[in-house]
Amino acid sequence: MEKIKFNLNWEIFLIAGNLRLAIIVIPPLSTYIMQAFKLSATEMGILTTIPLVCFGIFSVLAPLVIHRLGTQGSLLLSLTLLLVANFVRIYSLPLLFLGTALVGTAITLLNVLIPTIIMERAPEKASILNGLYIAALSLWAALIGYSAAFLAKNIGWQAVIQLVSLPPVVALCGWFLLPKKISNAQVNDHHAPMPQKKSLKQLLVKQPRVLILAFFMGMQSFIFYGLVAWLPSILSNLKLSVLAVGGLFALFQFSGIPISYLIPRLKTSRRTLQTVLIFLLSGYLIGLGSLLLGKPSLLLLTSAVICLGLTTAAIFSLSLSLITTLAHSAREASAIGGIVQSIGYLIACLSPTLLGQLKTSVGNWEVALVVLLLLACCTFLVGLLFVSSADPKAQ
Numbered sequence: 001m002e003k004i005k006f007n008l009n010w011e012i013f014l015i016a017g018n019l020r021l022a023i024i025v026i027p028p029l030s031t032y033i034m035q036a037f038k039l040s041a042t043e044m045g046i047l048t049t050i051p052l053v054c055f056g057i058f059s060v061l062a063p064l065v066i067h068r069l070g071t072q073g074s075l076l077l078s079l080t081l082l083l084v085a086n087f088v089r090i091y092s093l094p095l096l097f098l099g100t101a102l103v104g105t106a107i108t109l110l111n112v113l114i115p116t117i118i119m120e121r122a123p124e125k126a127s128i129l130n131g132l133y134i135a136a137l138s139l140w141a142a143l144i145g146y147s148a149a150f151l152a153k154n155i156g157w158q159a160v161i162q163l164v165s166l167p168p169v170v171a172l173c174g175w176f177l178l179p180k181k182i183s184n185a186q187v188n189d190h191h192a193p194m195p196q197k198k199s200l201k202q203l204l205v206k207q208p209r210v211l212i213l214a215f216f217m218g219m220q221s222f223i224f225y226g227l228v229a230w231l232p233s234i235l236s237n238l239k240l241s242v243l244a245v246g247g248l249f250a251l252f253q254f255s256g257i258p259i260s261y262l263i264p265r266l267k268t269s270r271r272t273l274q275t276v277l278i279f280l281l282s283g284y285l286i287g288l289g290s291l292l293l294g295k296p297s298l299l300l301l302t303s304a305v306i307c308l309g310l311t312t313a314a315i316f317s318l319s320l321s322l323i324t325t326l327a328h329s330a331r332e333a334s335a336i337g338g339i340v341q342s343i344g345y346l347i348a349c350l351s352p353t354l355l356g357q358l359k360t361s362v363g364n365w366e367v368a369l370v371v372l373l374l375l376a377c378c379t380f381l382v383g384l385l386f387v388s389s390a391d392p393k394a395q
Contacts, residue, residue, distance in 0.1 A: 006177040008121055012114070012129055014171040016136035018079065019110055021164045022086045022103045023051050024141045024253075027229065028148040032157035037093045045356055047100055048229055049349050052221075054104025055111065056346030062112035063334040071120060074113055075175060082106035083168040090158040111341055115323055116334040126324045127264045134317040135261035140167075142253030149246065207336075212386045213322055214340045218347030219379040220315045223284070223372050227252070227308060229352035234291060234365045235301070244298065248305045255306045256313020263314050264321035270387055276318065277383045283311030284376035292369050315379070319344075322386070 026033070030044055039047070066074045081102055089099025118129045144164065151160045231252060235245045266272055290296055290304035323340055327333035355368040362368075 006174065008117075008129070008178065009132060011171070011174045011178055012118070012133050013136045014167065014174045015075075015110060015114065015117075016133050017140040017167040018082055018171055019107055019114075019137050020141040021144050021167060022082065022107065024145050024228070025148050025161055025164050026100075027232070028145060029152055029157045029160060032152060033096075036157075037096060045229075045353055047097065049352050050097065050100045051104030051107065052225060052345050052349035052351075054101060055108050056342055056344075056349055058105055058108040059112060059340075059342035059345060060338045062109050063331075063338045065109060066113060066116055066334050067331070071113065071117060072175070074109060075117075076172065078106045078109040078113065079168040079172050082110075083165050086168075087162055087165040090161050108341075112334055112337045115320070115327070115337045116331075119324065119327065119333045127321065130264035130321045130324060131261040131317065134264070134313070134320060135257050138253065138257045138260050138313055142250060142257065145253050146246075146250035207326060209386055209389055210326060210336055210339055211343075212382060212389065213319070213326070214343035215347070216322075216379065216382045216386055217319045217340050217344030219375055219382065220312070220319060221344050221348030222351040223375055223379070224312045224316060225348050226351040226355045226368075226372060227312065230355055230359070230365070230368070231305075231308075233359075234369070237365060238291075238295065238301070240298075240301075248301060251302065252305045252309040255309030256311075259310050260313040260317040263317040268322075268325050270390060273318075273387045274384065276314070277380055277387070280311050280315050280318075280383075281376065281380040283307045283314075284379075285373070287311060288369055288373045288376065292366060292373075 026048060030048075033039065033047075034044055065077075069077060085099045085102035085106065089096045089103070114133055115130075118126050118133075122129060148160055151163075232245050232249050235248055236242075240248070263276070266276065284307075287304045287308035290300055290307075293300070296304070319340075323337050324333055327336050355371070358368040358371065359365055
């Protein structure tokens, strides 16, 4: 019988399991954590925001680390750091905040590493692997988001958080099972000069679309992380049961999995991308608009959550796949990915706190939802600008 070979597809799937688990596991356990450490709602909001701040600050530095340590060294560092930081953060309040910051730092490096690994090992399969990576990321996040609260009742919230330390171990083992392969891109990048701050400026001057993509990434991330942080609260305000809220929040995560795999496989022609952007805007308008209705039916809320799940997954998938369309090598992919994600997540980290303050000030979620609707329209316009500014010869 022929053995099933472990390949890059499996490893991308395993690495993707580490990119949201340690973050998504916290919101469903927030009640337990607040009680255990006597945290206020504001302090809990800060804890949720810490990883996004890390994404914003350290994404631009990640390419320098990757160049210095190499792909394998950077992967070992990030997965080991993620394992240890997540495991110890349940033991005290200082470790909770420090561990969460280190978790955010490790995931930041992994975020930039994924496009680099893809461009190094299989640039010809970039669209397929990008789709697999984003679909797997959504699948892992949906599983932990759905099961965390249930598991906490049976084995304790501390054990649930520490279970999230297992995927880094599995991904580390998987990396060493990969067949050794050095592509031409990797060889060329190995001899490339070390990036300097000036090279980043030159990159932005030569490719102004990188900055446009960064704002596109930031605005869609602002909407997504705002929904991740507050969608359960928004649904609860509509007088839904705890069971219904949990089911709809899980549906929000699960519904985007198929489309996040398909989006990177679409053609990147101007007409195709414009059509995709129109559908994404429609999804935002239907989903957020339905939540603004006074007392929508459960059927309408289910449709709204599915629309938002599909839209947020698709636009995130589109944002990441567009990074590789701007890059001509693994080295350039890591540099562009660092810039785009750094600016993008610095914008996104404002979302949970700002939306929460709007709700506190007004007393309801209507104003916050209107802000998200307006931002969705702005995201659409920035996306159109990115598409229209492409070189016609590249279409």
